[in-house]
Amino acid sequence: MTKKRPFANIFLAIIFIILYAPIFYLIFYSFNSGGTMSGFDGFTLDWYKELFQDTRLLIIVLNTLVIALLSALISTIIGVLGAIAIRSFKRKQQNTLLSFNNVLIVSPDVIIGASFLILFTIAGFRLGFYSVLLSHIAFSIPIVVLMVLPKLSEMSPTLIDAAKDLGASNWNVLTKVILPYITPGIFAGFFMALTYSLDDFAVTFFVTGNGFSTLSVEIYSLARQGISLNINALSSLLFLATILLVIVYYYVTKRSGTRGVNFRK
Template sequence: MSNGKFKLSNLYLIFVFIVLYAPIVYLTVYSFNSGGTMQGFDGFTLEHYAEVMQDTRLLIIVLNTFIIALLSAAIATIIGVFGAISLHFLRVKSKATLLTLNNVLIVSPDVIIGASFLILFTIIGIQLGFTSVLLSHIAFSIPIVVVMVLPKLQEMNISLFDAARDLGASSWQVISRVILPYIKPGIYAGFFMALTYSLDDFAVTFFVTGNGYSTLAVEIYSRARQGVSLSINALSTLIFLFTIVLVIGYYYIERRNQRPANGVVSE
């Protein structure tokens, strides 16, 4: 029975991965198709990637996307880390309610969030464009950072704070020299998650972009509506590869952070 269950679980995992990755593999393979369509593979070519690299407007959009992603992830990480610390040390009955409200923002439909931001920016007079997109991405990234950092805070031993206080540490020294170094893996995780969400976001960005400003997700959607073009495949493949690099980079940093801790434990 155990062998049978093991085989069934393996088959299920294989099926899930095929469903998830088969469309991406199909898209990637046809990004090298010289035929210009996705009906048949006529031969290998890199002309679609060259077309992407020669598109000045697209390169500007790529730059806009990365600037928005890096800025929003950095700002959201700073706000989210101190928000998580405040929420963790909050000694009121509404703590669970505040955490629930934070989590609701994560699971709320992007269409509702995007429409809400559009109404807000219109009312307060913020012109749609770089500023509106940046503020929107910061707002929906903060709850993600909070969720990634809180578990590390909950793992901390309360005696660490008492020891720091007994040694004469101020509140800022406790945060900067005790709390922040301990929760560093959670901070990295929150930053990379916020960065990934910002790069991939379409629904919210679609509502708050103005004329003359766009991000990669919105641009790909706009081009896909005009018809099938294998340059879209090439662009999507490049984005997917960059996401893989981000994931590998995150796991590499996480493993480096865990090595000193493992060494201390072993001693």
């Protein structure tokens, strides 16, 4: 095993280089004064200044953040209640419900987006802010359920029985026993839902209407018009925001007494 470790480290380093080299290449040329990605002429912050002076783009950033925060919050509430409900069923019923829960996770985003588009069209629902919000809530709920269920599985039923024996009501059991115990899973589900909402393109592309857009759709539209270092600057800021989000998630889960979620039962 010792002889194979250097090769494993080299392989891991190559994988990381393949994954991160294009990102750092993009960030590097976001400071290029030449305006192209073929040669670096000099350092400049003009592309970032131009980015922050674009009022329309700032509104799109605000739209994206509002959609992400609202969908993460609502899906976390519904997902936590759904996970608690699933846990209350018997094993066979749990497996059946989890199978339905996992459909939106394993299904291709294109199919999910097209399905939502057909649903909203048939229902006469206008595409825009609310269609995007509802779609993001729908595909985020199963993620939250999967993040919360492992913590519920770790909780001993004797805790609930003891609370009831001491005269606790169902509401007190939920708020003072169950929710505090599964707090790490709740935070994990919230941040995962937030990340998925911020990064989603395929589903959002189908359900976005005229006059409303998110960053992922806007970046795609800008990229189709040709190379512009505004895209580099915007993508660099998004990458930085994602790193900060991961750091916050790690810090919160560490303080809650866990470094991650264990999916093994």
